[in-house]
Amino acid sequence: MSRSIDQTSPITLSSDAIKQGLRTRWLGQPAIFSFDVVESTNTEANRLAQEGAPEGTLIVAEAQTKGRGRLGRTWVSPPGSGLYLSIILRPAHPADWLPRLTLTAGVAVASAIRQTGTTPQLKWPNDILIADRKVGGILTEAVFDRRRIDFALLGIGINVNTEQEELPVSIRNLATSLRLGLGKTVSRLHLLQALLYQFEQWYESLNTGNFAAILETWSEFDTTLGRVVEVFLPEKKVVGVAEALQSDGTLLVRDKRDHLHRIVAGDVVHCRLDLSSDLKA
Ligand code: BTN
Numbered sequence: 559m560s561r562s563i564d565q566t567s568p569i570t571l572s573s574d575a576i577k578q579g580l581r582t583r584w585l586g587q588p589a590i591f592s593f594d595v596v597e598s599t600n601t602e603a604n605r606l607a608q609e610g611a612p613e614g615t616l617i618v619a620e621a622q623t624k625g626r627g628r629l630g631r632t633w634v635s636p637p638g639s640g641l642y643l644s645i646i647l648r649p650a651h652p653a654d655w656l657p658r659l660t661l662t663a664g665v666a667v668a669s670a671i672r673q674t675g676t677t678p679q680l681k682w683p684n685d686i687l688i689a690d691r692k693v694g695g696i697l698t699e700a701v702f703d704r705r706r707i708d709f710a711l712l713g714i715g716i717n718v719n720t721e722q723e724e725l726p727v728s729i730r731n732l733a734t735s736l737r738l739g740l741g742k743t744v745s746r747l748h749l750l751q752a753l754l755y756q757f758e759q760w761y762e763s764l765n766t767g768n769f770a771a772i773l774e775t776w777s778e779f780d781t782t783l784g785r786v787v788e789v790f791l792p793e794k795k796v797v798g799v800a801e802a803l804q805s806d807g808t809l810l811v812r813d814k815r816d817h818l819h820r821i822v823a824g825d826v827v828h829c830r831l832d833l834s835s836d837l838k839a
Contacts, residue, residue: 597624600713603644666757679781691734790825
């Protein structure tokens with residue numbers, strides 16, 4: 559994108575402002591719903607999708623009162639400083655295809671953020687980091703018809719111009735914003751337009767069977783592979799080295815007994831200490 563993503567654009571994300579200069583072919587083209595405040599853009603997206611809203615419908619809010627993260631967490635969504643959006647998708651795929659969508663969105667978000675002048679890191683499966691602190695996250699939800707996806711809701715949250723004081727004390731040393739990382743204000747509008755453009759491109763790669771290209775780009779941003787990780791699964795915890803991503807996007811973790819665990823979904827914690835000697839013991 560040739561245009562700068564520095565702050566030069568309108569303060570509010572109205573649907574008219576978003577449409578102007580949007581270079582997508584279908585994403586955001588059926589309709590853009592722009593709200594001052596909602597409980598959660600994913601909740602709005604679900605309502606609209608149940609009513610039949612087509613693929614590419616975009617929901618954006620200035621603030622969320624009940625922003626959701628993965629695993630029942632809260633996504634703090636103060637007004638006017640972050641990007642909070644959901645995209646309705648209707649992929650003709652079985653349920654086990656969904657993790658690919660999250661990784662694809664991560665690549666799109668990272669590619670768009672890179673245009674602001676900083677290269678983010680991707681932490682498997684859904685976190686976007688700057689200098690090891692969380693700046694964005696992806697929440698993929700779906701409704702199924704038997705074992706196939708009826709519709710998917712791709713929720714994306716990015717702390718763009720969020721100030722330290724807007725983040726809860728409990729996460730201040732774990733989270734950041736683009737502005738805090740870059741030391742300058744970033745245009746939410748231009749970042750959103752860049753993100754939509756990137757996602758459309760990568761989603762088309764995904765749909766034409768080129769997930770390998772997405773994984774290759776993921777690895778340019780990856781910060782999980784090669785690390786010692788703790789993976790919290792519903793029934794157990796796995797500790798080991800994150801060894802590789804498989805061709806379907808699942809994570810392979812090798813534990814100290816040399817067992818390989820294939821992680822489809824879970825809460826991954828990067829261990830700060832180098833436990834590799836412990837792992838080899
Ligand atoms: C995570 O990191 O756990 C995912 C965070 C996803 C937050 C976004 S903000 C827009 C959309 N609406 C929500 O309620 N959540 C997602």
